[in-house]
Amino acid sequence: MFKTIANLQIGEKAFIEKLCLDNIPLKLLEMGCLPGIEVQLIQKAPMQDPLYIKVNGSHLAIRRETAEKITIVVK
Amino acid sequence: MLSNSELMSDDKVVKVALIGNPNTGKTSLFNQLTGLKQKVGNYPGITVEKKQGLCKLNNTIKAEVTDLPGTYSINPTSLDETLVLDTLLNEKNDSYPDVVVVVVEIENIKRNLLLFTQIKDLKIPTILVINMIDQMKRKGIDIDVKKLEESLNTKIVLASARKKIGIDELKSVILDYKKLDAIPISNITDRIDKEYFTKLKNAFPEFPLYKSWLLITQNNEFDFLNNQQKELVLKFREDLGCIKRYQHKETILRYQIINNVLKDSFKVDKSKASDLRGILDRILTHKIFGYVIFALILLFIFQGIFDWATYPMDLIDGAFASLSSWIKTVLPPGTFTNLIAEGIIPGIGGVVIFIPQIAILFTFISILEETGYMSRVVFLMDKIMRKFGMSGKSVIPLISGTACAIPAIMASRNIGNWKERLVTILVIPFTTCSARLPVYAILIALIIPDKQVLGILNLQGLTMMALYLLGFTAALLSAVLLNSTLKVKGKSLFVIEMPNYKIPSIKNIFYEVVEKTKAFIFGAGKIILAISIVLWFLASNGPSKFKNAEEFVTSKQENKELTESALQKKVASYKLEHSYIGYMGKSIEPAIKPMGYDWKIGIALISSFAAREVFVGALATIYNVDSDSENVGTIKQRMAAEINPDTGKKRFDFPTGVSLLLFYAFAMQCVGTLAIVKRETNSWKWPIFQLVGMGLLAYISAIIAFNIFS
Numbered sequence A: 001m002f003k004t005i006a007n008l009q010i011g012e013k014a015f016i017e018k019l020c021l022d023n024i025p026l027k028l029l030e031m032g033c034l035p036g037i038e039v040q041l042i043q044k045a046p047m048q049d050p051l052y053i054k055v056n057g058s059h060l061a062i063r064r065e066t067a068e069k070i071t072i073v074v075k
Numbered sequence B: 001m002l003s004n005s006e007l008m009s010d011d012k013v014v015k016v017a018l019i020g021n022p023n024t025g026k027t028s029l030f031n032q033l034t035g036l037k038q039k040v041g042n043y044p045g046i047t048v049e050k051k052q053g054l055c056k057l058n059n060t061i062k063a064e065v066t067d068l069p070g071t072y073s074i075n076p077t078s079l080d081e082t083l084v085l086d087t088l089l090n091e092k093n094d095s096y097p098d099v100v101v102v103v104v105e106i107e108n109i110k111r112n113l114l115l116f117t118q119i120k121d122l123k124i125p126t127i128l129v130i131n132m133i134d135q136m137k138r139k140g141i142d143i144d145v146k147k148l149e150e151s152l153n154t155k156i157v158l159a160s161a162r163k164k165i166g167i168d169e170l171k172s173v174i175l176d177y178k179k180l181d182a183i184p185i186s187n188i189t190d191r192i193d194k195e196y197f198t199k200l201k202n203a204f205p206e207f208p209l210y211k212s213w214l215l216i217t218q219n220n221e222f223d224f225l226n227n228q229q230k231e232l233v234l235k236f237r238e239d240l241g242c243i244k245r246y247q248h249k250e251t252i253l254r255y256q257i258i259n260n261v262l263k264d265s266f267k268v269d270k271s272k273a274s275d276l277r278g279i280l281d282r283i284l285t286h287k288i289f290g291y292v293i294f295a296l297i298l299l300f301i302f303q304g305i306f307d308w309a310t311y312p313m314d315l316i317d318g319a320f321a322s323l324s325s326w327i328k329t330v331l332p333p334g335t336f337t338n339l340i341a342e343g344i345i346p347g348i349g350g351v352v353i354f355i356p357q358i359a360i361l362f363t364f365i366s367i368l369e370e371t372g373y374m375s376r377v378v379f380l381m382d383k384i385m386r387k388f389g390m391s392g393k394s395v396i397p398l399i400s401g402t403a404c405a406i407p408a409i410m411a412s413r414n415i416g417n418w419k420e421r422l423v424t425i426l427v428i429p430f431t432t433c434s435a436r437l438p439v440y441a442i443l444i445a446l447i448i449p450d451k452q453v454l455g456i457l458n459l460q461g462l463t464m465m466a467l468y469l470l471g472f473t474a475a476l477l478s479a480v481l482l483n484s485t486l487k488v489k490g491k492s493l494f495v496i497e498m499p500n501y502k503i504p505s506i507k508n509i510f511y512e513v514v515e516k517t518k519a520f521i522f523g524a525g526k527i528i529l530a531i532s533i534v535l536w537f538l539a540s541n542g543p544s545k546f547k548n549a550e551e552f553v554t555s556k557q558e559n560k561e562l563t564e565s566a567l568q569k570k571v572a573s574y575k576l577e578h579s580y581i582g583y584m585g586k587s588i589e590p591a592i593k594p595m596g597y598d599w600k601i602g603i604a605l606i607s608s609f610a611a612r613e614v615f616v617g618a619l620a621t622i623y624n625v626d627s628d629s630e631n632v633g634t635i636k637q638r639m640a641a642e643i644n645p646d647t648g649k650k651r652f653d654f655p656t657g658v659s660l661l662l663f664y665a666f667a668m669q670c671v672g673t674l675a676i677v678k679r680e681t682n683s684w685k686w687p688i689f690q691l692v693g694m695g696l697l698a699y700i701s702a703i704i705a706f707n708i709f710s
């Protein structure tokens, strides 16, 4: 099973998987979600959606459906 | 002979565009550069708001500065962002810049520079402003400006829009913009795929290569291209997979370049960082406290609109009433005096009275936006709003809708998903805008007793609250309905930035409030004033019966014994009945009778068709013409005294009042909103849909309410 950002616990850190380039929407890449970069889950809204993450110096909120597309490698 | 400076006068305006990520301080910088010399116009064609201002660079040369919407990259995903792209690609665009000022924020310089490198590749002269340097020490940041300038191939200005640092330096750099070089930072296209981009270059030899790349990667039609160019663009767009891959590659390469550049010239001492943000986030986005705090803030805002705003509003109301009476005593009686006292002054008063509420509401909203709290609200509300077919980003437009639907609908532009945006736009007019307030206020005062219940709550206040809730409920329910019936495709990514918390800047808030208030006064205000005057004219003129009113009434047997003033009153009311507007009101009377209205209320309905706030003013005009002219009094007194001849009871009794309240809660009576919906959705279909749908709902519920309560 792949792990994605949606599987992270609050406070947990991981790296965005190098190979998932095609799955990440361009806009997220532009906002700093790059393969190989560390990502941390900061907060989940009720019902686990959206997710508040910190990545590459940016603090972003993304919907669960998007988070599920970004596979990660846990440290 | 013309002097030298006059001859060159056309060259003396430098066009400057402020571009940058959201929240980097573009608007703050814009305010510092231009002060109050700002105007908000529209972009031709797409009619998105355009904020421009003049800035004096030296004694002879001025800069025309445009504040563009924030964007993370040059590849747009929403209407707001498309504007930036269009401004930069279309040389025929009015605001095509001579020089671009890219504003970046010191704390997130890495991501901010992505946009900078893209713009630089377009070969437009570019200045880099690193803003918020007042925060530099506190965050432990150290920048080697010289090195950064060299590696980014640009002129850098360190600035603080808040502390007024670097503004003069920026002006002098803008002044010398011709000395800036417009060379791209690195040959990024070669590193993506040399062969492909050589082909592209040969296809459009007239454009900078990166511009051609943007032309083929966007889905837009570009009107400024000729047919041959358009065809070429389409041809390149055929290989979509390839374009996508290269866009990804481009972004990664840009980040690599930026990382390399920053490695030597930008250092952060992590030990200086404080975790205030973390603590605040934990509280403000908490599962329970987060919502409690948001609810309290909303309550506080409504307190402001309902309670505090009533003091200045009462003052304004009273002032305009006495101004009218005073004018009548000083000017000689006649048509001209009447036009001023009964048409123009109440008309202006009807506009001015909204200022306190709009100003208070936008003060709150801009404080919430300035502090960074709004993004937390979006985060908290997104999932809930999605159940209603909207987005977390719809919350701000819906709250703004309580001031005025027009800016609220425009605020929905940053919702990237078209369906969510459309639903938001369609339901916004249900929220209780301030134009409904005077209608509600006067009707509530007439039909609900001014009593305390449960010790502290005021019955009239509670009714007002209930009407607000009714507006929101109607908005949400119709959103659910629209969401499940509308067949509109809309897929787009939801990403929002959670900015750091900031202490709001009073200056920014002030400018924002002034701008929004001005937009209302000159937008809706003009309509209100115009209608008031037309209304006065229609009420004080009429066909033959109107002209012979005096003779007819005086000659009537039963009126022979009346006193002079009573006779005058009879004449006036006969005149109103036979004026143009009287005939109009009478002609719709059969249709509105089921709701409990008579022809006089019909007049008010007709006139408030274009703007609901005109209701009160219209009734004022009607009863003013109707009453004897020396004793003007307040509108409320006049309405309370009105008797329904059919029943002998008060005209504005409970059933009629409730029916009117519901009608005004649901009906789409605002030409300004219809016009803006047409513009924002680019079709007449949606405003007509709103007009008919909301109208039917209003009509039916008013009839039901009237019959239940009578």
Ligand SMILES: Nc1nc2c(ncn2[C@@H]2O[C@H](COP(=O)(O)OP(=O)(O)O)[C@@H](O)[C@H]2O)c(=O)[nH]1
Residues within 6 Å of the ligand: B020, B021, B022, B023, B024, B025, B026, B027, B028, B029, B070, B131, B132, B133, B134, B135, B159, B160, B161, B162, B163, B369, B370, B371, B502, B503, B504, B505, B508
């Ligand atoms: N500390 C600090 N805050 C600033 C500075 N410039 C702007 N801000 C704040 O940053 C936030 C975003 O500013 P704004 O001008 O609205 O940014 P825009 O979205 O780029 O137009 C506001 O809260 C401003 O008060 C600055 O130089 N220093």
Ligand SMILES: [Mg+2]
Residues within 6 Å of the ligand: B026, B027, B070
């Ligand atoms: Mg701004």
